[in-house]
Amino acid sequence: MNGLVPPEGTPLLIGGKLVPGGSGVFATVDPATEEVLGHAADASAEDMDAAVAAARTAFDDSDWSRDPALRAHCLRQLRDAMREHIEELREITVAEVGAPVSLTSGPQLEGPVGDLTFSADLAESYVWETDLGVAEQMGISSRRVIRREATGVVGAITPWNFPHQINLAKLGPALAAGNTVVLKPAPDTPWCAAVLGALVTEHTDIPAGVLNIVTSTDHGLGARLVADPRVDMITFTGSTATGRSVMTGAAANLKRTFLELGGKSAAIVLDDADMNAAAAYTAFSVAVHAGQGCALTTRMLVPRARYDEAVAAAAGTLSGIRAGDPTKPRTICGPLISARQRDRVERYLEIARAEGGTIAVGGGRPANRPQGFYIEPTLITGLSNTATVAQEEIFGPVLVVIAYDDDADAIRLANESPYGLSGSVWGNDPERIERVIAGVRTGTLSVNGGLWYHADAPFGGYKQSGIGREMGVAGFEEYLETKLIATPA
Missing domain, CATH: 3.40.309.10 (Aldehyde Dehydrogenase; Chain A, domain 2)
Incomplete structure (x- = not known):
C-alpha cells in the first residue's frame, strides 16, 4: 500500500527483529469499501512466548530501566520518525480504521504522536527518589528514601477504534517509566501497530526486546499474555466483558492490571x-x-x-x-x-x-x-x-x-x-x-x-468503566512500583 507496508504484509517485532508470523498471514479490510487492503503477520503461541521472553530478558539484563535519558531520547526518536512518515501513517489510518481523514490531524494520529513528547519529558523530569528524612523506631534512627522503579514486563492489549491514540498512550508512559512491553493490537487494525516495528528498528535506538509487537487473529494469545507469569502488568483497553476476563486471568499471579473499559x-x-x-x-x-x-x-x-x-x-x-x-x-x-x-x-x-x-x-x-x-x-x-x-x-x-x-x-x-x-x-x-x-x-x-x-490530563473511569488512569502523571505512575529504602542514620 505504501512504503511502511511490505507487499507480503507487515511482520511481527520480536527481540528487535522483524519476523513472519508462525500462523501465516491474515487480511486487513477497508471498512469503507469492504476490500482487502493487504495482510499482516498472524502470530502463533510460540511467537507470543518468544515476545514475552524477549521482553523479560531486555528488562532483566539491560540498563533500559535504569537510564531515563536513553528512554527519553528513544521516545523522541520514535515521535520524529512517525512525524517523518505522517502521510503514510495517515493513509493507513483512514484505510484500515475507516477514520475520517479530518480526525487524523487530532486524536486519530497527530495528537497521540505529539503526546510522546510529554512521556519523554517526564522520563527526564520525574522525581525518582524522595527523601523522607530521619525517623526513630525502637531506639533505631533510620533515614528513609522512597524510590520509584519500573514495574517490569508490561502486556498491552489494545482495541481498534483509536489505535494510534491508545497504543501510544500505553507505549509512551510504559517505556518512559522503564518497562519493556509486549503489544497485542486488535486484529481489525493490525497495520496501525505493526508499522511501528519498522520505525523502531530503522529509526530509533530502542534496544532489542524492549518493545515487541504481536499481531494475530487468535484472541487466545491475549489470554496467554495475561496469564504468563513472566509478565508483571497488563494494560487493557476494551469492553467491560473482556476486562472481567483479563482480571480473572491476571488473578492467578496477582498481576497488576490497568483497565479502561466501556461507557454509557x-x-x-x-x-x-x-x-x-x-x-x-x-x-x-x-x-x-x-x-x-x-x-x-x-x-x-x-x-x-x-x-x-x-x-x-x-x-x-x-x-x-x-x-x-x-x-x-x-x-x-x-x-x-x-x-x-x-x-x-x-x-x-x-x-x-x-x-x-x-x-x-x-x-x-x-x-x-x-x-x-x-x-x-x-x-x-x-x-x-x-x-x-x-x-x-x-x-x-x-x-x-x-x-x-x-x-x-x-x-x-x-x-x-x-x-x-x-x-x-x-x-x-x-x-x-x-x-x-x-x-x-x-x-x-x-x-x-x-x-x-490532553497528554497531561489523566483519563479513566469509575465503576465498571475501569481501574486506574491513563495519560498524565497519574497514567505514568501506573507503570511504576514503590520501593522504600531505610539506612542507619
Whole structure:
C-alpha cells in the first residue's frame, strides 16, 4: 500500500527483529469499501512466548530501566520518525480504521504522536527518589528514601477504534517509566501497530526486546499474555466483558492490571442552558467516527418541559450529517469497523423499537452506500433510562434522549448506569453546575463543551468503566512500583 507496508504484509517485532508470523498471514479490510487492503503477520503461541521472553530478558539484563535519558531520547526518536512518515501513517489510518481523514490531524494520529513528547519529558523530569528524612523506631534512627522503579514486563492489549491514540498512550508512559512491553493490537487494525516495528528498528535506538509487537487473529494469545507469569502488568483497553476476563486471568499471579473499559456517558442539559447549542454539540459528537468512542456522551438527559425542543435540535443536527467516505475532508461519520459491528448496532436499533422507542432520525444503512459498513446517524426517543439502549454500550452513531424532572433526578439518571467513564453538563448557573459535577460519578466531565483530552490530563473511569488512569502523571505512575529504602542514620 505504501512504503511502511511490505507487499507480503507487515511482520511481527520480536527481540528487535522483524519476523513472519508462525500462523501465516491474515487480511486487513477497508471498512469503507469492504476490500482487502493487504495482510499482516498472524502470530502463533510460540511467537507470543518468544515476545514475552524477549521482553523479560531486555528488562532483566539491560540498563533500559535504569537510564531515563536513553528512554527519553528513544521516545523522541520514535515521535520524529512517525512525524517523518505522517502521510503514510495517515493513509493507513483512514484505510484500515475507516477514520475520517479530518480526525487524523487530532486524536486519530497527530495528537497521540505529539503526546510522546510529554512521556519523554517526564522520563527526564520525574522525581525518582524522595527523601523522607530521619525517623526513630525502637531506639533505631533510620533515614528513609522512597524510590520509584519500573514495574517490569508490561502486556498491552489494545482495541481498534483509536489505535494510534491508545497504543501510544500505553507505549509512551510504559517505556518512559522503564518497562519493556509486549503489544497485542486488535486484529481489525493490525497495520496501525505493526508499522511501528519498522520505525523502531530503522529509526530509533530502542534496544532489542524492549518493545515487541504481536499481531494475530487468535484472541487466545491475549489470554496467554495475561496469564504468563513472566509478565508483571497488563494494560487493557476494551469492553467491560473482556476486562472481567483479563482480571480473572491476571488473578492467578496477582498481576497488576490497568483497565479502561466501556461507557454509557450522559450529557446533562440543565433547564437554563442554550438547548440548541447543547443538543447540537451532543448530537454531533455521537456521529464523529461513527460513534466508535468509549467516552462519547450517548445519553442526553433533558428537562421534561423542554424534551420536544431538545429532540428537534438534536434531530436537526443528525439529519444534516451523512455517513460518508472517510477520505473526504468534510466527512465526520465514516463506516463502522466491520460487518460484525454493524450487525451489533442494528440489533440494538431493533431492540429499541421492540421496547417502544421511536427512531426519530436515521436507523438504517445509507441508501447511497451499498458497499462499506455504514449506519446512518440515529436519534432514539420515547424511552426511559432503564431501556436497553440507554444502559448498554452500542458503539455506533446512536443518541438516546431521556427526560428528567429536576436537577437531582438528572444526577440520579446519570449515575443509574454500570459505567462511569465520561459525561458533560450544560447550563448557566455555576452553583447548579457545581452540584452536578459533585454528584455525577464519572472519570471525566465536560462543562459547556470544555475539552478534557490532553497528554497531561489523566483519563479513566469509575465503576465498571475501569481501574486506574491513563495519560498524565497519574497514567505514568501506573507503570511504576514503590520501593522504600531505610539506612542507619
